[in-house]
Amino acid sequence: MDTGDQKPKISETKDGSTTLYSPLFDQHYHNPNGAVAESKIVFFETPGLLKELQSRNHLAIFEMGFGTGLNFILLKHYLEELQNPPTVDFYSVEAYPVDPDTAAQFDFGEELNRHKPGEILKSIFTEVNPGANSFSISESLTLNLFIGTFEEYPKPDQPIHFFFQDPFSPDVNAELWTPEVFQSLKSYADSSATLSTYCAASSARAAMAVAGWKIARAPGALGKREMTLASLNEKNLGSYKRVNEHRLIERYQKGDFD
Numbered sequence: 001m002d003t004g005d006q007k008p009k010i011s012e013t014k015d016g017s018t019t020l021y022s023p024l025f026d027q028h029y030h031n032p033n034g035a036v037a038e039s040k041i042v043f044f045e046t047p048g049l050l051k052e053l054q055s056r057n058h059l060a061i062f063e064m065g066f067g068t069g070l071n072f073i074l075l076k077h078y079l080e081e082l083q084n085p086p087t088v089d090f091y092s093v094e095a096y097p098v099d100p101d102t103a104a105q106f107d108f109g110e111e112l113n114r115h116k117p118g119e120i121l122k123s124i125f126t127e128v129n130p131g132a133n134s135f136s137i138s139e140s141l142t143l144n145l146f147i148g149t150f151e152e153y154p155k156p157d158q159p160i161h162f163f164f165q166d167p168f169s170p171d172v173n174a175e176l177w178t179p180e181v182f183q184s185l186k187s188y189a190d191s192s193a194t195l196s197t198y199c200a201a202s203s204a205r206a207a208m209a210v211a212g213w214k215i216a217r218a219p220g221a222l223g224k225r226e227m228t229l230a231s232l233n234e235k236n237l238g239s240y241k242r243v244n245e246h247r248l249i250e251r252y253q254k255g256d257f258d
């Protein structure tokens, strides 16, 4: 996990918020058209998490790739806007944690900067050790951050309601888009669970379908045509247009995505 001079570098996105560029994966951590705006749409609005935060007493969320911690800070922000927030256990895994001094420089825009994300993330990245780490962030929010690869990740200790599938894209981070990975996520899931991702690649959808997820396409964020939603129960996919899982499974078995 030594990234040497492959250390991620800060870059600004079009909504003014910062993201990182990873020389190791040759990819930005977020959409260059707006890091915060994309996270809101892909992980909070489209899968219905924003609504569920208002009505549930408790939620468990799993994120693949903690990265800059932006999704986590956004969650903290939404919880603090509620009068009676649910308790949320946020589980995340990160193989290449950002160095604390880089984290201190994050700018997530005016709305989120009120929460001093640089300070919070700097202290998280200073304190983490390899393996499991737990931080009680507020009365309603706990962060369970595993430092290591997903391959080493132990199953969360409670069923997950929302999955943020947020690795780099399948062409550079293929090991996190396999049927085996989606099978593991399925084994973590509550029966009501929804998985969302910015990715609309057929190969990624096929891997989900082979693992038994039901899939829908939704309008993509900020100039992207589509994103993907998945659930074990098709009722959770609402009115979003369904993808033909049988066809994708056939294509996967024929080797179309090898």
Ligand SMILES: C[S@@+](CC[C@H](N)C(=O)[O-])C[C@H]1O[C@@H](n2cnc3c(N)ncnc32)[C@H](O)[C@@H]1O
Pocket: 028, 029, 030, 063, 064, 065, 066, 067, 068, 069, 070, 071, 072, 093, 094, 095, 096, 097, 148, 149, 150, 151, 166, 167, 168, 173, 175, 176
């Ligand atoms: C697109 S970034 C995640 C962005 C993040 N969710 C955020 O809010 O900033 C993908 C992350 O996945 C991590 N990653 C890549 N391969 C991994 C693996 N096998 N296990 C765990 N983390 C991995 C990368 O280091 C990177 O931080």
